[in-house]
Amino acid sequence: MKPRASAKSVGIREVALRAGVSTASISRALNKPDSVSADLRARIHSAITDLGYIPDAAARALSSRRSHTIGAIIPTVDNAMFARGIEALQSYLSLQGYLLLLSTSGYDPETEARLAQNMVSRGIDGLILRGDVHTDALRKLLATQRIPFINVGVYHPDKPYASVGTNNEAAAWRACRYLIELGHRRIGMVAAISAQNDRATARIAGVHRALAESGLSMPPQWFIEVPYRLDDAREAARQLLAAPDKPTAVVCGNDVIAYGVMMEAERHGLHVPQDLSVMGFDDLEWSRHLRPSLTTMHVPTDEIWTRAGQYLVKSLAGEPATLHYEVDVSLVVRDSTARTRAV
Known part of the structure; x- marks a missing residue:
């Protein structure tokens, strides 16, 4: 042979x-x-x-004149939501004959701009960015090189460039509003660090709006910003729960932060939700398996990232593509929230 x-x-x-x-x-x-x-x-x-x-x-x-390569720059891989989204995106792009080139920026717009420049020099056809906090240099680069791009995780129909994601402010408003409907008046928040993070900023604004509409306010000591890490979330919870004047409910910037708050509440001898209601955001896989299971806002991450890929593939093929797409976020009520016992 x-x-x-x-x-x-x-x-x-x-x-x-x-x-x-x-x-x-x-x-x-x-x-x-x-x-x-x-x-x-x-x-x-x-x-x-x-x-x-x-x-x-x-x-x-x-x-x-095409590399059939799509670039994506995310803040970090140390976040289960990003991992899920990238997996869904890569699966879709692979079926379309595209390769995914991935980098992380560490929530630094300057780093993001340098990474984007490197990707463009390597011939990417399109670019996916997280949020809408970008440097002027990056925006100019994408415009002059005519690189189609889309912002994921945000919904900005008033902008001239593409976006797909959630209305974070409205979703956080709904999360806080639910706690108010349960009778909570003493509500704190452990948020993600809002600097260079428009999603976190919007969620903070949504919580404050819900409180203000009900004639409530959040004392400064009940509001803490932390990185999306379990240890930092636990440290923030220690600060909240060590004082004699404690909230009866806490809205968290994401589910990982909520896990840390629940762990620290248990360490302080508090029962969730009898003594403290905890609200998450994202609906990670573990959230339904915890005891008590976590009440949270479900974000359809797979859909967001897949639609981002679809937008770029269609745009590159010269086909009509929806410039802005808002995905629905839903409240998932589980066992970590209950009516307040406070009078």
């Missing part, structure tokens, strides 16, 4: 010879599949499979 040619030794001419077509037909089939017949595509695909041919991505990019 004749040994099978290795992938490194096989070129487009060998594929053309095996398929009985020209090299130009091979190029069209790879770069513009719809431009050749289904029978021809099948014959070429059979030859590629049989020979183990791997198309030269750089050559294809030069030919089509």
Whole structure:
């Protein structure tokens, strides 16, 4: 039996010879599949499979002026919501024949701008960014290079560039409003750090609006900003719960922060929700398995990131794409909240 040619030794001419077509037909089939017949595509695909041919991505990019690579810059991978979103995005892009290039900015707009510049220099076709806190340099880069981009996690229909996400202010308002409906008047908040984070800022604003509409206010000592980390959340809860004047309910910037608050409440001998109601945000997988399970705001992360990918793929194909899309956030009532016992 004749040994099978290795992938490194096989070129487009060998594929053309095996398929009985020209090299130009091979190029069209790879770069513009719809431009050749289904029978021809099948014959070429059979030859590629049989020979183990791997198309030269750089050559294809030069030919089509497309790299079929989408860049995404997220603040951190140390967050289960980002991991879920990126997994959904990568799955969708893979089905569309696109590669995902991922970087993390650490919530620093300057770092984000440098990463974006590096991605553009490597020929990305489009870019996905988290939130809408970007440097002027980055905005200018994307405009001058005509790189389509979309902001995820936010919904800004008043902006001229694309966004897909939730109305964070309205969602946080609903979360706090639910606690007020349960009779709570002493409500605190452990929020994510709002600097360079427009999602966290909006959630803080939503909680304050709900309180103000009910004639309530939050004492400064009941409001703490922390990173999205369990240890920091527990430290914040220690500050809240160590004082004699404690809230009866706490709204948390996300579910991880809520886990820390619940753990520290138990350590202080408090019962959730009898002594302290805890509200999360995001609805992570663990939230329904905790005891007590966590009441939270469900954010459809998979849908958000998949729609971001769809927007870019459609835009790059010259197809109509929805510029702004708001995904619904829903209140998920579980066991960590209850009517207040306070009079």
